[in-house]
Amino acid sequence: MRDLYIKNTLTRKKELFKPLNAPLVGMYVCGPTVYGDAHLGHARPGIVFDVMRRYLSYSGYKVRFVRNITDVGHLVGDGDQGEDKIQKKAKLEKLEPMEVVQHYTLRYHQNMDALNCLPPSIEPCASGHITEQIQMIEKILQAGYAYEVNGSVYFDVPKYNTHHHYGKLSGRKIEDLLEQTRSLEGGDEKRHPTDFALWKKAAKEHLMHWPSPWSEGFPGWHLECSVMSTKYLGEHFDIHGGGMDLLFPHHECEIAQSVGASGKEPVKYWVHNNMITINGQKMGKSLGNFITLDELFEGNHKLLEQAYSPMTIRFFILGAHYSSTLDFSNEALLAAQKGFERLVNGYSVLQNLKASENSSVEIKPILDKCFAALDDDFNTPICIAELFGLVKIIQNASRNNAQLSLADLKLLKHNFDVILFEILGLELPKDSKDKSASNQDDLMQLIIELRKNAKENKDYATSDLIRDKLSELSIQLKDSRDGTTWEKT
Protein backbone atom coordinates (compact mmCIF):
# COMPACT_ATOMS: atom_id res chain seq x y z
CA MET A 1 0.00 0.00 0.00
CA ARG A 2 1.24 3.45 -0.85
CA ASP A 3 1.44 6.26 1.69
CA LEU A 4 -1.68 8.37 1.74
CA TYR A 5 -1.80 11.76 3.39
CA ILE A 6 -4.99 13.36 4.62
CA LYS A 7 -5.47 16.90 5.89
CA ASN A 8 -6.89 16.54 9.37
CA THR A 9 -9.04 19.45 10.50
CA LEU A 10 -8.31 18.52 14.09
CA THR A 11 -4.57 19.12 13.73
CA ARG A 12 -4.71 21.38 10.65
CA LYS A 13 -1.96 19.25 9.18
CA LYS A 14 -1.59 16.66 6.49
CA GLU A 15 -1.12 13.38 8.26
CA LEU A 16 -0.08 9.95 7.10
CA PHE A 17 -3.20 7.84 6.96
CA LYS A 18 -2.97 4.88 9.31
CA PRO A 19 -6.26 3.05 9.79
CA LEU A 20 -7.09 1.92 13.30
CA ASN A 21 -7.81 -1.62 12.16
CA ALA A 22 -6.30 -2.09 8.73
CA PRO A 23 -7.41 -3.21 6.27
CA LEU A 24 -10.76 -2.07 7.62
CA VAL A 25 -11.59 1.62 7.36
CA GLY A 26 -14.58 3.25 9.01
CA MET A 27 -15.85 6.40 7.38
CA TYR A 28 -18.80 8.55 8.46
CA VAL A 29 -20.13 11.46 6.42
CA CYS A 30 -22.90 13.85 7.41
CA GLY A 31 -25.76 13.42 5.00
CA PRO A 32 -28.65 15.70 4.13
CA THR A 33 -31.65 16.85 6.09
CA VAL A 34 -34.43 15.64 3.84
CA TYR A 35 -36.82 18.54 3.67
CA GLY A 36 -35.99 19.83 0.21
CA ASP A 37 -34.33 18.95 -3.07
CA ALA A 38 -30.57 18.52 -3.09
CA HIS A 39 -28.68 21.42 -4.63
CA LEU A 40 -25.23 21.88 -6.10
CA GLY A 41 -23.82 22.32 -2.60
CA HIS A 42 -24.98 18.83 -1.65
CA ALA A 43 -23.29 17.38 -4.70
CA ARG A 44 -19.88 18.36 -3.43
CA PRO A 45 -19.61 16.22 -0.28
CA GLY A 46 -21.48 13.51 -2.17
CA ILE A 47 -18.81 13.45 -4.84
CA VAL A 48 -15.63 14.23 -2.93
CA PHE A 49 -16.28 11.67 -0.21
CA ASP A 50 -17.33 9.18 -2.87
CA VAL A 51 -13.93 9.62 -4.50
CA MET A 52 -12.17 9.28 -1.14
CA ARG A 53 -14.08 6.11 -0.45
CA ARG A 54 -13.38 4.77 -3.96
CA TYR A 55 -9.70 5.57 -3.66
CA LEU A 56 -9.42 3.91 -0.27
CA SER A 57 -11.12 0.82 -1.71
CA TYR A 58 -8.84 0.89 -4.72
CA SER A 59 -5.87 1.19 -2.37
CA GLY A 60 -6.83 -2.11 -0.82
CA TYR A 61 -8.83 -1.04 2.20
CA LYS A 62 -12.16 -2.52 3.10
CA VAL A 63 -14.27 0.55 3.66
CA ARG A 64 -17.48 0.78 5.62
CA PHE A 65 -19.04 4.02 4.48
CA VAL A 66 -21.83 5.37 6.66
CA ARG A 67 -23.85 8.38 5.62
CA ASN A 68 -26.89 9.40 7.61
CA ILE A 69 -30.23 10.79 6.63
CA THR A 70 -31.44 13.45 9.01
CA ASP A 71 -35.18 13.06 9.26
CA VAL A 72 -35.87 14.64 12.61
CA GLY A 73 -34.87 17.31 15.00
CA HIS A 74 -33.35 20.25 13.18
CA LEU A 75 -35.06 23.40 14.26
CA VAL A 76 -35.78 26.33 12.03
CA GLY A 77 -35.23 29.87 13.21
CA ASP A 78 -33.94 31.08 16.53
CA GLY A 79 -34.06 29.48 19.89
CA ASP A 80 -36.90 27.52 21.29
CA GLN A 81 -39.54 29.15 19.17
CA GLY A 82 -38.14 27.31 16.20
CA GLU A 83 -39.96 24.62 14.37
CA ASP A 84 -38.79 21.29 13.13
CA LYS A 85 -37.84 21.69 9.48
CA ILE A 86 -39.47 18.51 8.38
CA GLN A 87 -42.55 19.23 10.42
CA LYS A 88 -42.77 22.70 8.94
CA LYS A 89 -42.58 21.31 5.43
CA ALA A 90 -45.13 18.63 6.32
CA LYS A 91 -47.62 21.17 7.61
CA LEU A 92 -47.01 23.34 4.59
CA GLU A 93 -47.73 20.53 2.19
CA LYS A 94 -50.30 18.81 4.43
CA LEU A 95 -48.32 15.63 4.58
CA GLU A 96 -47.22 13.22 7.21
CA PRO A 97 -43.67 14.14 8.24
CA MET A 98 -42.52 10.74 7.11
CA GLU A 99 -44.04 11.37 3.69
CA VAL A 100 -41.78 14.38 3.37
CA VAL A 101 -38.83 12.31 4.51
CA GLN A 102 -39.60 9.49 2.08
CA HIS A 103 -40.12 11.84 -0.84
CA TYR A 104 -36.90 13.79 -0.47
CA THR A 105 -34.85 10.75 0.49
CA LEU A 106 -35.84 9.10 -2.77
CA ARG A 107 -35.01 12.21 -4.75
CA TYR A 108 -31.68 12.51 -3.00
CA HIS A 109 -30.88 8.94 -3.92
CA GLN A 110 -31.79 9.59 -7.54
CA ASN A 111 -29.50 12.62 -7.64
CA MET A 112 -26.59 10.80 -6.03
CA ASP A 113 -27.11 7.90 -8.40
CA ALA A 114 -27.09 10.24 -11.39
CA LEU A 115 -23.80 11.68 -10.13
CA ASN A 116 -22.52 8.10 -9.95
CA CYS A 117 -21.91 8.26 -6.22
CA LEU A 118 -21.87 4.77 -4.79
CA PRO A 119 -24.54 4.15 -2.18
CA PRO A 120 -23.33 4.06 1.42
CA SER A 121 -22.66 0.74 3.11
CA ILE A 122 -25.13 1.84 5.75
CA GLU A 123 -27.53 4.76 5.53
CA PRO A 124 -29.06 5.16 8.97
CA CYS A 125 -31.72 7.70 9.79
CA ALA A 126 -32.19 9.56 13.04
CA SER A 127 -35.79 8.46 13.59
CA GLY A 128 -34.70 4.85 13.47
CA HIS A 129 -32.24 5.31 16.32
CA ILE A 130 -34.27 6.98 19.04
CA THR A 131 -33.58 4.19 21.52
CA GLU A 132 -29.84 4.46 21.00
CA GLN A 133 -30.00 8.22 21.33
CA ILE A 134 -31.81 7.92 24.65
CA GLN A 135 -29.18 5.46 25.79
CA MET A 136 -26.39 7.85 24.91
CA ILE A 137 -28.09 10.68 26.77
CA GLU A 138 -28.28 8.43 29.81
CA LYS A 139 -24.57 7.74 29.57
CA ILE A 140 -23.80 11.44 29.31
CA LEU A 141 -26.03 12.16 32.29
CA GLN A 142 -24.27 9.45 34.27
CA ALA A 143 -20.93 10.97 33.41
CA GLY A 144 -22.24 14.25 34.76
CA TYR A 145 -21.99 16.23 31.54
CA ALA A 146 -25.69 16.89 31.15
CA TYR A 147 -28.64 18.10 33.20
CA GLU A 148 -32.39 17.86 32.96
CA VAL A 149 -34.75 20.81 33.06
CA ASN A 150 -38.51 20.45 32.63
CA GLY A 151 -38.29 17.26 30.62
CA SER A 152 -35.48 18.48 28.41
CA VAL A 153 -31.84 17.46 28.70
CA TYR A 154 -28.94 19.77 27.91
CA PHE A 155 -25.25 19.16 27.48
CA ASP A 156 -23.24 21.00 30.12
CA VAL A 157 -20.53 22.61 28.03
CA PRO A 158 -18.70 24.55 30.80
CA LYS A 159 -18.45 21.43 32.92
CA TYR A 160 -17.24 19.38 29.99
CA ASN A 161 -14.72 22.09 29.27
CA THR A 162 -13.14 21.76 32.70
CA HIS A 163 -11.96 18.26 31.76
CA HIS A 164 -11.74 18.54 28.00
CA HIS A 165 -11.36 21.23 25.41
CA TYR A 166 -14.69 22.19 23.91
CA GLY A 167 -13.78 24.05 20.73
CA LYS A 168 -10.61 22.23 19.77
CA LEU A 169 -11.90 21.20 16.36
CA SER A 170 -13.01 24.65 15.28
CA GLY A 171 -10.21 26.42 17.14
CA ARG A 172 -12.39 28.21 19.63
CA LYS A 173 -12.13 28.94 23.30
CA ILE A 174 -15.15 28.77 25.51
CA GLU A 175 -14.38 32.23 26.93
CA ASP A 176 -14.53 33.67 23.43
CA LEU A 177 -17.69 31.76 22.68
CA LEU A 178 -19.32 33.16 25.77
CA GLU A 179 -18.56 36.69 24.67
CA GLN A 180 -19.78 36.16 21.16
CA THR A 181 -22.78 33.98 21.72
CA ARG A 182 -26.04 35.77 21.29
CA SER A 183 -27.69 36.67 24.50
CA LEU A 184 -30.34 34.25 25.61
CA GLU A 185 -33.95 35.10 25.36
CA GLY A 186 -35.86 35.14 28.61
CA GLY A 187 -37.02 31.85 30.01
CA ASP A 188 -34.37 29.74 28.44
CA GLU A 189 -33.76 26.52 30.24
CA LYS A 190 -30.09 26.35 29.41
CA ARG A 191 -27.66 27.19 32.16
CA HIS A 192 -25.05 28.47 29.80
CA PRO A 193 -25.38 29.94 26.31
CA THR A 194 -23.07 27.34 24.79
CA ASP A 195 -25.03 24.41 26.21
CA PHE A 196 -26.99 22.49 23.63
CA ALA A 197 -30.01 20.21 23.68
CA LEU A 198 -29.69 16.45 23.84
CA TRP A 199 -33.42 15.90 24.32
CA LYS A 200 -36.26 18.37 23.89
CA LYS A 201 -39.68 18.05 25.40
CA ALA A 202 -42.21 18.32 22.60
CA ALA A 203 -44.78 21.04 22.57
CA LYS A 204 -48.38 19.90 22.15
CA GLU A 205 -48.53 20.79 18.47
CA HIS A 206 -45.28 19.04 17.71
CA LEU A 207 -45.91 16.21 15.25
CA MET A 208 -42.79 14.12 15.75
CA HIS A 209 -42.19 12.89 19.26
CA TRP A 210 -41.15 9.79 21.14
CA PRO A 211 -41.33 8.64 24.75
CA SER A 212 -38.23 8.96 26.91
CA PRO A 213 -37.36 8.88 30.61
CA TRP A 214 -37.59 12.69 30.66
CA SER A 215 -40.57 13.53 28.52
CA GLU A 216 -42.48 12.87 25.36
CA GLY A 217 -40.10 14.62 23.02
CA PHE A 218 -37.43 14.39 20.39
CA PRO A 219 -33.64 14.15 20.27
CA GLY A 220 -31.37 17.16 19.94
CA TRP A 221 -29.71 18.50 16.83
CA HIS A 222 -26.30 16.89 17.05
CA LEU A 223 -26.93 13.62 18.78
CA GLU A 224 -27.83 11.36 15.87
CA CYS A 225 -24.38 11.52 14.28
CA SER A 226 -22.61 10.61 17.51
CA VAL A 227 -25.02 7.77 18.09
CA MET A 228 -25.05 6.29 14.63
CA SER A 229 -21.33 6.59 14.02
CA THR A 230 -20.71 4.87 17.35
CA LYS A 231 -23.22 2.15 16.60
CA TYR A 232 -21.90 1.26 13.17
CA LEU A 233 -18.23 2.23 13.35
CA GLY A 234 -17.40 2.04 17.03
CA GLU A 235 -16.44 4.55 19.69
CA HIS A 236 -13.23 5.35 17.87
CA PHE A 237 -13.20 5.29 14.09
CA ASP A 238 -11.07 6.50 11.20
CA ILE A 239 -12.63 9.24 9.12
CA HIS A 240 -15.45 11.68 9.69
CA GLY A 241 -16.39 13.96 6.82
CA GLY A 242 -18.80 16.77 6.13
CA GLY A 243 -19.12 20.32 4.93
CA MET A 244 -17.07 23.06 6.54
CA ASP A 245 -20.24 24.76 7.66
CA LEU A 246 -20.85 21.83 10.00
CA LEU A 247 -17.54 22.28 11.76
CA PHE A 248 -19.06 24.47 14.39
CA PRO A 249 -21.17 23.77 16.26
CA HIS A 250 -22.27 20.41 14.84
CA HIS A 251 -19.00 18.50 14.79
CA GLU A 252 -17.73 20.20 17.90
CA CYS A 253 -20.83 18.98 19.71
CA GLU A 254 -20.39 15.51 18.28
CA ILE A 255 -16.95 15.28 19.82
CA ALA A 256 -18.25 16.56 23.16
CA GLN A 257 -21.13 14.08 23.17
CA SER A 258 -18.97 11.11 22.28
CA VAL A 259 -16.22 11.99 24.71
CA GLY A 260 -18.84 12.76 27.32
CA ALA A 261 -20.50 9.39 26.86
CA SER A 262 -17.57 7.06 26.31
CA GLY A 263 -14.54 9.03 27.38
CA LYS A 264 -13.03 8.23 24.05
CA GLU A 265 -12.02 10.54 21.24
CA PRO A 266 -14.42 9.47 18.46
CA VAL A 267 -12.60 10.38 15.28
CA LYS A 268 -9.02 10.01 14.11
CA TYR A 269 -9.22 12.08 10.93
CA TRP A 270 -11.70 14.90 10.48
CA VAL A 271 -12.11 15.94 6.85
CA HIS A 272 -14.12 18.92 5.66
CA ASN A 273 -15.10 19.93 2.16
CA ASN A 274 -15.30 23.61 1.33
CA MET A 275 -18.33 25.42 -0.04
CA ILE A 276 -19.55 26.07 -3.52
CA THR A 277 -19.99 29.77 -4.06
CA ILE A 278 -22.04 31.75 -6.51
CA ASN A 279 -20.83 35.24 -7.28
CA GLY A 280 -18.35 34.75 -4.48
CA GLN A 281 -21.02 33.97 -1.93
CA LYS A 282 -21.79 30.64 -0.34
CA MET A 283 -24.59 28.73 -2.00
CA GLY A 284 -27.05 27.76 0.67
CA LYS A 285 -30.64 27.14 1.48
CA SER A 286 -30.87 29.97 3.94
CA LEU A 287 -29.49 32.43 1.43
CA GLY A 288 -31.91 31.29 -1.26
CA ASN A 289 -29.18 31.42 -3.90
CA PHE A 290 -29.02 27.72 -4.60
CA ILE A 291 -29.61 25.76 -7.77
CA THR A 292 -30.98 22.26 -7.32
CA LEU A 293 -29.37 19.33 -9.06
CA ASP A 294 -32.50 18.62 -11.05
CA GLU A 295 -32.51 22.21 -12.27
CA LEU A 296 -28.89 21.81 -13.35
CA PHE A 297 -29.56 18.53 -15.14
CA GLU A 298 -32.51 20.09 -16.97
CA GLY A 299 -31.14 23.59 -17.46
CA ASN A 300 -34.24 24.83 -15.74
CA HIS A 301 -33.15 27.86 -13.73
CA LYS A 302 -32.85 31.52 -14.55
CA LEU A 303 -29.11 31.54 -13.88
CA LEU A 304 -28.47 28.65 -16.25
CA GLU A 305 -27.78 29.14 -19.92
CA GLN A 306 -28.10 25.44 -20.65
CA ALA A 307 -28.46 22.03 -19.03
CA TYR A 308 -25.40 20.37 -17.56
CA SER A 309 -25.12 16.61 -17.35
CA PRO A 310 -24.41 14.90 -14.04
CA MET A 311 -20.95 13.96 -15.32
CA THR A 312 -20.24 17.59 -16.17
CA ILE A 313 -21.14 18.46 -12.59
CA ARG A 314 -18.96 15.66 -11.26
CA PHE A 315 -16.03 16.70 -13.42
CA PHE A 316 -16.54 20.33 -12.46
CA ILE A 317 -16.40 19.49 -8.77
CA LEU A 318 -13.36 17.24 -9.13
CA GLY A 319 -11.57 20.01 -11.01
CA ALA A 320 -11.04 21.86 -7.74
CA HIS A 321 -9.49 20.53 -4.55
CA TYR A 322 -12.18 19.68 -2.02
CA SER A 323 -10.71 22.09 0.52
CA SER A 324 -11.02 25.14 -1.73
CA THR A 325 -14.12 27.12 -2.42
CA LEU A 326 -15.42 26.54 -5.90
CA ASP A 327 -17.20 29.29 -7.75
CA PHE A 328 -20.20 28.47 -9.88
CA SER A 329 -20.76 30.11 -13.25
CA ASN A 330 -22.03 29.07 -16.64
CA GLU A 331 -18.60 29.73 -18.06
CA ALA A 332 -16.92 27.45 -15.53
CA LEU A 333 -19.47 24.71 -16.05
CA LEU A 334 -19.17 24.95 -19.81
CA ALA A 335 -15.40 24.71 -19.51
CA ALA A 336 -15.87 21.58 -17.42
CA GLN A 337 -18.21 20.13 -20.02
CA LYS A 338 -15.74 20.76 -22.86
CA GLY A 339 -12.84 19.48 -20.82
CA PHE A 340 -14.68 16.31 -19.96
CA GLU A 341 -15.53 15.78 -23.62
CA ARG A 342 -11.86 16.05 -24.42
CA LEU A 343 -11.08 13.41 -21.84
CA VAL A 344 -13.80 11.08 -23.14
CA ASN A 345 -12.53 11.67 -26.65
CA GLY A 346 -9.06 10.66 -25.60
CA TYR A 347 -10.48 7.57 -23.97
CA SER A 348 -12.23 6.38 -27.12
CA VAL A 349 -9.18 7.08 -29.28
CA LEU A 350 -7.15 5.02 -26.82
CA GLN A 351 -9.40 2.00 -27.36
CA ASN A 352 -8.39 1.80 -31.02
CA LEU A 353 -4.73 2.60 -30.65
CA LYS A 354 -2.23 0.25 -32.31
CA ALA A 355 0.93 -0.74 -30.51
CA SER A 356 4.38 -0.01 -31.91
CA GLU A 357 7.71 -1.74 -31.44
CA ASN A 358 8.93 0.77 -28.89
CA SER A 359 7.63 3.71 -26.97
CA SER A 360 8.72 7.22 -27.85
CA VAL A 361 7.25 8.61 -24.66
CA GLU A 362 7.20 7.52 -21.04
CA ILE A 363 3.85 6.50 -19.65
CA LYS A 364 4.70 5.18 -16.24
CA PRO A 365 6.00 8.46 -14.73
CA ILE A 366 2.78 10.22 -15.67
CA LEU A 367 0.64 7.49 -14.16
CA ASP A 368 2.78 7.67 -11.03
CA LYS A 369 2.04 11.37 -10.85
CA CYS A 370 -1.68 10.66 -11.03
CA PHE A 371 -1.52 8.36 -8.05
CA ALA A 372 0.91 10.58 -6.19
CA ALA A 373 -1.61 13.40 -6.55
CA LEU A 374 -4.38 11.28 -5.08
CA ASP A 375 -2.08 10.17 -2.28
CA ASP A 376 -1.52 13.83 -1.45
CA ASP A 377 -4.83 14.55 0.23
CA PHE A 378 -6.95 13.36 -2.71
CA ASN A 379 -5.71 16.01 -5.10
CA THR A 380 -8.09 15.32 -7.98
CA PRO A 381 -7.32 18.50 -9.97
CA ILE A 382 -3.69 17.52 -10.35
CA CYS A 383 -4.65 13.95 -11.15
CA ILE A 384 -6.94 15.22 -13.89
CA ALA A 385 -4.28 17.58 -15.23
CA GLU A 386 -1.97 14.57 -15.62
CA LEU A 387 -4.77 12.71 -17.34
CA PHE A 388 -4.88 15.49 -19.92
CA GLY A 389 -1.18 14.95 -20.43
CA LEU A 390 -1.98 11.35 -21.27
CA VAL A 391 -4.70 12.45 -23.66
CA LYS A 392 -2.15 14.51 -25.53
CA ILE A 393 0.07 11.44 -25.86
CA ILE A 394 -2.88 9.32 -26.97
CA GLN A 395 -3.83 11.83 -29.65
CA ASN A 396 -0.26 12.07 -30.83
CA ALA A 397 0.01 8.31 -30.99
CA SER A 398 -3.12 8.11 -33.08
CA ARG A 399 -1.47 10.51 -35.56
CA ASN A 400 1.77 8.58 -35.49
CA ASN A 401 3.49 11.51 -33.84
CA ALA A 402 4.20 9.23 -30.91
CA GLN A 403 4.67 5.51 -30.45
CA LEU A 404 3.59 3.24 -27.65
CA SER A 405 4.88 -0.27 -27.06
CA LEU A 406 2.40 -3.02 -26.40
CA ALA A 407 3.39 -3.06 -22.74
CA ASP A 408 2.94 0.68 -22.38
CA LEU A 409 -0.34 0.59 -24.24
CA LYS A 410 -1.65 -2.09 -21.91
CA LEU A 411 -0.43 -0.15 -18.90
CA LEU A 412 -2.04 3.02 -20.18
CA LYS A 413 -5.36 1.39 -21.04
CA HIS A 414 -5.64 -0.34 -17.71
CA ASN A 415 -4.77 2.65 -15.57
CA PHE A 416 -6.74 5.15 -17.61
CA ASP A 417 -9.76 2.97 -16.91
CA VAL A 418 -8.94 2.61 -13.26
CA ILE A 419 -8.43 6.32 -12.66
CA LEU A 420 -11.26 7.61 -14.80
CA PHE A 421 -13.98 5.14 -13.87
CA GLU A 422 -13.02 3.25 -10.74
CA ILE A 423 -11.46 6.09 -8.74
CA LEU A 424 -12.85 9.34 -10.08
CA GLY A 425 -16.15 7.62 -10.73
CA LEU A 426 -16.71 9.29 -14.07
CA GLU A 427 -18.93 7.63 -16.65
CA LEU A 428 -18.96 7.74 -20.41
CA PRO A 429 -21.99 9.39 -21.92
CA LYS A 430 -24.66 6.72 -22.18
CA ASP A 431 -24.95 6.89 -25.97
CA SER A 432 -21.35 6.16 -26.72
CA LYS A 433 -21.47 3.24 -24.30
CA ASP A 434 -24.49 1.70 -26.00
CA LYS A 435 -23.21 2.41 -29.47
CA SER A 436 -21.75 -0.98 -30.20
CA ALA A 437 -24.62 -2.79 -28.53
CA SER A 438 -27.08 -2.05 -31.31
CA ASN A 439 -26.92 -2.36 -35.05
CA GLN A 440 -26.72 1.40 -35.20
CA ASP A 441 -23.03 1.17 -35.77
CA ASP A 442 -23.47 -1.10 -38.81
CA LEU A 443 -25.98 1.33 -40.25
CA MET A 444 -23.57 4.17 -39.69
CA GLN A 445 -20.79 2.28 -41.44
CA LEU A 446 -23.08 1.98 -44.45
CA ILE A 447 -23.83 5.70 -44.45
CA ILE A 448 -20.18 6.55 -44.04
CA GLU A 449 -19.37 4.28 -46.98
CA LEU A 450 -21.96 6.02 -49.16
CA ARG A 451 -20.58 9.42 -48.23
CA LYS A 452 -17.08 8.27 -49.00
CA ASN A 453 -18.20 7.18 -52.47
CA ALA A 454 -19.88 10.51 -53.05
CA LYS A 455 -16.75 12.33 -52.03
CA GLU A 456 -14.61 10.24 -54.33
CA ASN A 457 -16.95 11.18 -57.18
CA LYS A 458 -16.64 14.81 -56.09
CA ASP A 459 -20.36 14.80 -55.44
CA TYR A 460 -19.97 17.17 -52.51
CA ALA A 461 -23.63 18.10 -52.54
CA THR A 462 -24.49 14.56 -51.50
CA SER A 463 -21.62 14.18 -49.03
CA ASP A 464 -22.49 17.47 -47.34
CA LEU A 465 -26.15 16.56 -47.28
CA ILE A 466 -25.31 13.37 -45.40
CA ARG A 467 -23.06 15.22 -42.99
CA ASP A 468 -25.54 18.01 -42.36
CA LYS A 469 -28.56 15.78 -41.93
CA LEU A 470 -26.67 13.56 -39.51
CA SER A 471 -25.59 16.66 -37.67
CA GLU A 472 -29.24 17.60 -37.27
CA LEU A 473 -29.77 14.16 -35.77
CA SER A 474 -27.00 14.93 -33.28
CA ILE A 475 -24.53 12.64 -34.97
CA GLN A 476 -21.14 14.07 -35.70
CA LEU A 477 -18.86 12.60 -38.35
CA LYS A 478 -15.18 12.79 -37.67
CA ASP A 479 -12.92 12.57 -40.70
CA SER A 480 -9.36 11.55 -40.26
CA ARG A 481 -6.58 10.11 -42.34
CA ASP A 482 -7.62 6.59 -41.40
CA GLY A 483 -11.25 7.03 -42.30
CA THR A 484 -14.36 8.37 -40.72
CA THR A 485 -15.80 7.72 -37.28
CA TRP A 486 -18.95 9.04 -35.69
CA GLU A 487 -20.34 9.93 -32.35
CA LYS A 488 -23.46 11.32 -30.80
CA THR A 489 -23.23 14.87 -29.61
Place this chain on the structure above:
RNA sequence: GGUCACGUGGCCGAGUGGUUAGGCAGUGGUCUGCAACACCAUCUACGGCGGUUCGAAUCCGUCCGUGACCUCCA
Protein backbone atom coordinates in the same frame (compact mmCIF):
# COMPACT_ATOMS: atom_id res chain seq x y z
C1' G B 1 -16.62 42.39 17.27
C1' G B 2 -14.13 37.22 17.83
C1' U B 3 -11.98 33.00 15.13
C1' C B 4 -10.26 31.22 10.48
C1' A B 5 -9.47 31.18 5.35
C1' C B 6 -8.47 33.33 0.74
C1' G B 7 -6.72 37.17 -3.10
C1' U B 8 -2.96 33.54 -9.44
C1' G B 9 -3.28 35.40 -16.59
C1' G B 10 -10.16 36.93 -20.34
C1' C B 11 -12.81 32.82 -17.12
C1' C B 12 -12.33 28.44 -13.86
C1' G B 13 -8.57 26.41 -11.09
C1' A B 14 -3.58 23.76 -9.23
C1' G B 15 1.02 24.55 -7.12
C1' U B 16 4.98 26.50 -4.42
C1' G B 17 11.63 29.29 -2.37
C1' G B 18 15.13 28.75 -8.42
C1' U B 19 12.21 24.26 -13.53
C1' U B 20 5.32 24.26 -18.58
C1' A B 21 0.16 22.99 -13.79
C1' G B 22 -4.32 21.81 -16.35
C1' G B 23 -9.11 22.97 -18.62
C1' C B 24 -12.09 26.70 -21.26
C1' A B 25 -11.77 31.02 -24.30
C1' G B 26 -8.22 33.85 -27.86
C1' U B 27 -4.38 33.97 -31.81
C1' G B 28 -1.32 31.57 -35.75
C1' G B 29 -0.60 27.01 -38.29
C1' U B 30 -1.35 21.53 -39.84
C1' C B 31 -5.27 18.38 -41.51
C1' U B 32 -9.96 18.91 -44.99
C1' G B 33 -13.03 19.60 -51.43
C1' C B 34 -15.02 23.26 -47.58
C1' A B 35 -15.82 22.27 -42.56
C1' A B 36 -16.18 19.88 -37.85
C1' C B 37 -13.01 16.77 -34.81
C1' A B 38 -8.03 16.39 -33.67
C1' C B 39 -3.00 17.95 -33.46
C1' C B 40 1.19 21.60 -33.18
C1' A B 41 2.74 26.48 -31.72
C1' U B 42 1.58 30.84 -29.01
C1' C B 43 -0.31 35.25 -25.80
C1' U B 44 -2.31 37.29 -21.06
C1' A B 45 -0.01 35.73 -13.86
C1' C B 46 0.73 35.31 -9.10
C1' G B 47 -3.71 42.23 -4.62
C1' G B 48 -0.34 46.90 -2.82
C1' C B 49 4.06 48.11 0.01
C1' G B 50 8.18 46.67 2.88
C1' G B 51 11.57 42.67 4.76
C1' U B 52 14.43 37.78 4.81
C1' U B 53 17.34 35.37 0.74
C1' C B 54 22.28 34.56 -4.15
C1' G B 55 17.02 34.14 -5.71
C1' A B 56 9.88 34.80 -3.68
C1' A B 57 4.12 34.41 -6.81
C1' U B 58 5.91 30.80 -2.90
C1' C B 59 8.68 32.61 3.84
C1' C B 60 7.86 37.08 7.38
C1' G B 61 5.51 41.88 8.43
C1' U B 62 1.98 45.35 7.06
C1' C B 63 -1.97 47.54 4.32
C1' C B 64 -6.14 46.85 1.04
C1' G B 65 -10.02 43.58 -0.64
C1' U B 66 -13.24 39.15 -0.43
C1' G B 67 -15.39 35.18 2.03
C1' A B 68 -16.65 31.43 5.89
C1' C B 69 -18.01 30.22 10.92
C1' C B 70 -19.87 32.43 15.52
C1' U B 71 -27.92 30.65 14.25
C1' C B 72 -30.29 25.66 10.68
C1' C B 73 -27.08 25.03 6.49
C1' A B 74 -23.16 20.34 2.39
